[in-house]
Amino acid sequence: MRQSQLLIPTLKEMPADADVVSHQLMLRAGLIRQVASGLYTWLPLGLAVLRKIERIIREELTRSGAQEVLMPVVQPAELWEETGRWKKMGPELLRMRDRHEREFCLGPTHEEVITDLFRREIQSYRQLPCNFFQIQTKFRDEIRPRFGVMRAREFTMKDGYSFDTDQASFDLTYREMYDCYSRILTRMELDFRAVEADTGNIGGSNSHEFHVLAESGEDTIAYATEGDYAANLEKAVAAPPAPRPAAGQALAEVATPRATTIAQVADQLNVPASRCIKTLVVEGDTGPVALVLRGDHDLNEIKAEKLDGVASPLTFASETAILGALNCKPGSIGPVNLPIRTIVDPEAAAIADFVCGANRDGYHFTGANWNRDADATDVRDMRNVCPGDKAPDGQGELLFLRGIEVGHIFQLGTVYSEPMQANVLDRDGNTLTPIMGCYGMGVTRLVAAIIEQNHDQHGITWPEPLAPFAVHIVALNYAKSEAVRSAAHELLARCLDEDVEALLDDRDERPGVKFADADLIGAPHRIVVGERSLKEGNVEYRTRVSRDPQPVPLSEVLARLT
Ligand code: ATP
């Protein structure tokens, strides 16, 4: 392709509102342009990369035995009502009415549509297992679209859905998808990690996320220094604490004027935060609920909102509600004689002689102990693990990494097949409700994730399998030099013959501009055609990442690449 005929609007300046390097480079290299918040147009270079990603995904899924379909973006409300999600989904689901006042939504995911297809078309256990996928536009009205295509409102997802007769069969399908995702990301030359994950509002029990490791990632991954354990922080657990020591101190109430945070209390009483108890009050199904943690631990909101009787989404009680129920302000609450339901994190339940709020403004207890002074019968994990915690299987410690979630595979069980009555007949003619799995991969997000891992200070450094062009032919003084033009055209023609994707910079620009753009665009191979080297029958060859050009005879340069 000739660069003069392609829309590749590179930018010299750093775009003002792009916070992460992938977003900056996607704009600067002319891959995308924003249309409105979270909505993007893909320009030729960006689209070329997108197509390469799609192709790898298609090939590997097909190899795994999945079949491709294409479902509509617009989905009728009735299907979502069958599973209860029409009510359950918040404003992320963009709803609309057609001219007949019928309700629809823009599909954020397709469990309902595929399950509807399945129940209409598949009747017998003999047709199972089956596994469908599509590569298609999704819409989620994200509360904070950010980082360019990383968290957009409209984006491309590969979503897949499987149906199996029983758990054993499903386990094989799930394993196959896990391996397939690993193959896909390996082919993209990404440094990634599969981790145990929370299932979010898709539902189901078991799930794994695939994270591309990057500092800019929105997720924290906890992984074990020794064994295989790795989980999203949302879900990560540590080994249970050592048994609680016996009580040693007597309960005493002490004045803690103006101390309302753990740090202030710990400081005034000269105890470590790990010996203090933090009591948070959240809304529950039947009044407020106290959540009790060790002072140096953070509440994990995803775990907390799943606790029995705790409102989901997690909602902290207002100061007025707390004053009403407990007669003290949030900074002085503690589990001793607390008149509301109390749930205690295992780590908090494992300390003795602790400091906690006295349920009286300006006072705390020291020497407090469970059983004797406060009730710790309801003990549930609800904290974020910390770096250095013991791994749950005892193999090593947990450490943290940042990751970009590019894929998520779920075990759905019968969460969709049951309410939608997507049944088949089993061997004996009885009704069988299939076990479903679902498998998402963020196609557009992958482009950003790939750039996060493949760039330098000059621009993108595409891995070979994903580059929009394998070779960038940079023709210097193209407009004026007949020798350069003819050598460049010859090279381009030979690239075409050999199926090597090449971009010819035939623009009337200074060499400095051409080199800077070539660095930005990031084709893995670069051939510079200039009058001086041509006089010796040479062109200059370099890879994107090696910075030293080497003279190579014009006639040999392609062989060198292929
Ligand atoms: P997240 O936690 O990042 O919001 P999710 O759990 O909502 O992701 P899934 O419903 O599992 O995501 O969707 C499957 C995949 O689609 C994700 O792994 C991610 O790669 C991609 N994806 C999800 N939301 C977006 C978005 N707003 N923009 C771009 N890609 C997205």
Ligand code: MG
């Ligand atoms: Mg989401």
